[in-house]
Amino acid sequence: MPSEFDLIRRHFTRAPRHTDLAVGDDAALLRAQPGSQLAVTTDMLVAGTHFFADTDPEDLGWKTLAVNVSDLAAMGARPRWAFLALALPVADEAWIAAFARGFFACAGAHDIDLAGGDTTRGPLTLSVTLLGEVPQGAAITRAGGRPGDDLWVSGQPGRAALGLAALRGETALSPAGHATCIAALQRPQPRVALGLALRGLASAMLDVSDGLLGDLGHILEASGTGARIDVAALPLPALVATGADPALARRSLLGGGDDYELLFTAPAACRAEVEALALRLGLALHRIGELTAEAGELRLHEADGTLVRSARTGYDHFC
Structure with a gap:
């Protein structure tokens, strides 16, 4: 049976593109662009509530990240850094490998680094916190609509x-x-x-x-x-x-x-x-x-x- 750290090293460690220190330490080190604000969102997906337990794990990996990417898109922010927390009933390597393929396919499509996260045993629950950047004052919120728009x-x-x-x-x-x-x-x-x-x-x-x-x-x-x-x-x-x-x-x-x-x-x-x-x-x-x-x-x-x-x-x- 692989350990938690074996699973992380094997399936969730990738060379970062714009992260000073990513997976493998106590915390990530990020460097935001000068003149930018950080946009931060988090979403949780729970088996039986957000998806069927038999959903294809590769599709599920994609969607777990995509729903967070959509939140940043809705504010005009560019996604940069993801943190992934997984609760897994069992350490099924084939399932985890397929999930990771889908997750990193979405990350690659949007130039996102996986910068950290956590794993534990429990009911199948998937949670991502995603950080992005938007120029100071340029974020699009829900509050700017005016009559006639x-x-x-x-x-x-x-x-x-x-x-x-x-x-x-x-x-x-x-x-x-x-x-x-x-x-x-x-x-x-x-x-x-x-x-x-x-x-x-x-x-x-x-x-x-x-x-x-x-x-x-x-x-x-x-x-x-x-x-x-x-x-x-x-x-x-x-x-x-x-x-x-x-x-x-x-x-x-x-x-x-x-x-x-x-x-x-x-x-x-x-x-x-x-x-x-x-x-x-x-x-x-x-x-x-x-x-x-x-x-x-x-x-x-x-x-x-x-x-x-x-x-x-x-x-x-x-x-």
Whole structure:
């Protein structure tokens, strides 16, 4: 049976690229760029709550880091240093090796050093603390939205929720739709390039982890605004094209979560810049509504012209 330190040396030690002292000592030594602020986030994934216990460990390694990378992307920060804490029921070397491959694939894609962490025996729990850098004063928070700002969302929210529904046997998707939605659930793609490009352009931003409407509520609360969503502008047709029932597709898009797309606001005067950015990045950016002056009020403008007040529902671990 390998020891804790054997496992760390064998699977989680890599040559650092921008860390003065990384894995193997009592603490890491980091050197931030002059003129930068540190952005720090942490997330925990627990078997049975955030993922099925039989999830492919390589996919799980990727996602464990990716969900944190998405948090930094949502603030316009560049990810740099990760700290990984693992509670493992058993020291299954094959599982750990596959997990490490996925984790370091995500780290390599975003130029992140694993700078430290911890392992222990216990129920399968995965936790990452991720540090990044952003120029002083350039971070994009949830609090900058103003009435009249456009409301945008990146990519295709709703796919991960459909993937989860498919795994649970709650829906049947086409073969192509099934593959696309499972990939969105298991291998989310953090929008780091978009987050960096939106510095100085977006007025408020967050990533969609607990559902579009629920997460939008955080922007409304922090910015002191309301919002109107144009239902006809939502990227719903692509979800229906997966073979999903239209009602389920709509629920997945508005309340499903786990997509890690970016939801952001920007002044209407910047609309052409945002559209040009979408072309430059090759990433769909959907203008789905606008912020309003009615603090906390969220309304859906339906295709038939009716305006419906909506609850800001989303995933909550304790509800």
